[in-house]
Amino acid sequence: MKVSGFEAITMKTNQMAKFAEEIDGELARVSFDPANPASIEGALQQISDAVDEKTKFYERNDWIQNLAAQLKEHARNKVLEKAAAARMGDEG
Amino acid sequence: MTIESALKELNNAILDLQQADHNTYERPVRKMAVALNDLDLQAINKKLKDNVDFETFIENSNVGGSMVGSSQLNWPLERELELGLTLHIIEKAGSDPRWLQNFAFEWYYDGNKIIDGLRKLNRSVLIPFARDYKDYIDNLMSANESKIEKAEALAVVDRVEENRVPILFVSKLIISLTEELREKVRGDNKLSPDERTAALEALDKLQKLSHEAQVMSEAPPDLLMKNEDIQSWAGRFKSAINESLGTIIDPKNVANAAVPTGLILGCGALGALIGGPIGFGAGSMLGHLITGQIKPGAAAKTIEDAVAAKD
Numbered sequence: 285m286k287v288s289g290f291e292a293i294t295m296k297t298n299q300m301a302k303f304a305e306e307i308d309g310e311l312a313r314v315s316f317d318p319a320n321p322a323s324i325e326g327a328l329q330q331i332s333d334a335v336d337e338k339t340k341f342y343e344r345n346d347w348i349q350n351l352a353a354q355l356k357e358h359a360r361n362k363v364l365e366k367a368a369a370a371r372m373g374d375e376g
Numbered sequence: 377m378t379i380e381s382a383l384k385e386l387n388n389a390i391l392d393l394q395q396a397d398h399n400t401y402e403r404p405v406r407k408m409a410v411a412l413n414d415l416d417l418q419a420i421n422k423k424l425k426d427n428v429d430f431e432t433f434i435e436n437s438n439v440g441g442s443m444v445g446s447s448q449l450n451w452p453l454e455r456e457l458e459l460g461l462t463l464h465i466i467e468k469a470g471s472d473p474r475w476l477q478n479f480a481f482e483w484y485y486d487g488n489k490i491i492d493g494l495r496k497l498n499r500s501v502l503i504p505f506a507r508d509y510k511d512y513i514d515n516l517m518s519a520n521e522s523k524i525e526k527a528e529a530l531a532v533v534d535r536v537e538e539n540r541v542p543i544l545f546v547s548k549l550i551i552s553l554t555e556e557l558r559e560k561v562r563g564d565n566k567l568s569p570d571e572r573t574a575a576l577e578a579l580d581k582l583q584k585l586s587h588e589a590q591v592m593s594e595a596p597p598d599l600l601m602k603n604e605d606i607q608s609w610a611g612r613f614k615s616a617i618n619e620s621l622g623t624i625i626d627p628k629n630v631a632n633a634a635v636p637t638g639l640i641l642g643c644g645a646l647g648a649l650i651g652g653p654i655g656f657g658a659g660s661m662l663g664h665l666i667t668g669q670i671k672p673g674a675a676a677k678t679i680e681d682a683v684a685a686k687d
Contacts, residue, residue, distance in 0.1 A: 321390045321503045364395045371391075 299345050303338060307355060310334040311362050318370035324363065331359045377414050379517070383510050385411035390506050393498050398490040402473035408502070409470020412463065420516065421463050428452075428460035437483075445485035455508055462505040529607045532650065533600045536592055539649040543593040546646045550586040553639040554579050581616045582643070585609065589646055610651020617643050 316327035335356050342348040377385070389411060392404035412421060437450040451458060469476035480493035484500060487493075536543065561567065561575045592606055600606055 319387070319391075321387065321394055321498075322507055324391070324394060325499045325503055367391075368395065 318367040379416045382414035405473040424460040430464040540593045547586040547589040550642045554583045
């Protein structure tokens with residue numbers, strides 16, 4: 285089957301949306317002690333591994349492959365923000 | 377700053393470093409060094425640092441080949457040596473955070489970004505250090521506490537051995553005097569039933585502890601060392617005195633208190649013979665009350681405060 289340029293873009297866009305949704309799911313599931321740096325590091329590693337794992341499923345999607353490093357950084361920031369917010373909640 | 381708050385500051389600085397980027401890592405690095413420079417930690421840290429030679433540690437590590445990121449530090453396996461070396465790293469970093477940046481790039485390379493090396497160093501060195509250092513300090517503190525407890529226990533045993541005869545005599549005297557006071561309390565119509573019950577219960581407790589002291593005065597030395605009740609006797613006795621006298625000399629009926637002077641002095645003496653100065657306070661204060669050197673209201677307040685402080 286021939287995939288036209290427009291179809292390819294649509295497919296990549298859909299895969300990107302699905303991939304982002306999957307990473308969001310991982311972010312929602314990850315748990316850690318927000319006051320314990322070692323526990324946070326464990327969560328960051330878990331997210332990083334999940335991004336690597338899920339990226340493998342989309343090896344033909346160059347957008348996802350190229351964005352993996354940025355997504356890891358984004359996921360890292362999300363975990364750290366969540367930890368900082370939880371710490372603020374504990375102090376408040 | 378207490379040791380506990382210094383360790384919390386260290387943990388917070390590491391959390392901040394975890395979140396930092398190449399523009400903001402210097403502040404948490406300096407804060408880590410400040411937390412570890414706490415007065416109470418200085419002697420401990422000096423000992424750990426003096427045990428290691430940081431320059432030799434670096435010289436003996438594997439600088440790798442020409443390839444970037446191939447250098448590897450040759451960390452010792454002994455926990456105390458690791459702690460000492462990391463303390464050197466944090467101290468150097470505190471006075472020059474840029475040094476840490478170069479150190480991380482050399483030994484914890486994780487890509488060309490400056491912050492990636494610092495992050496790798498944080499998770500590989502600083503976070504494990506904070507965990508192990510806290511354990512080390514906790515162990516040191518609990519070892520010190522058990523030394524103090526052992527010294528206190530030995531002091532109690534020594535006092536009992538030295539004062540066997542007076543303890544036997546005074547405890548018998550207290551038992552006899554509490555019997556007398558018990559009769560007075562039973563016949564005192566001004567006391568309500570509840571007050572009478574509370575006073576009798578308090579006297580029972582005092583009498584039981586005096587019996588314990590009597591047995592203690594005749595016990596062999598090895599039994600004195602092993603018996604935990606002996607170590608806790610002084611604390612329980614002081615609490616019972618406060619309770620007994622506080623119950624009998626309630627602010628409402630303090631003017632009618634008829635506690636024999638011998639009982640008061642006896643309680644103070646027995647407390648001092650076994651527990652040192654700890655048992656003497658309440659008895660001595662009651663002595664002042666009876667001899668008119670302190671007003672009843674003030675005495676009652678002092679007893680209430682003593683009981684509240686104990687609780």
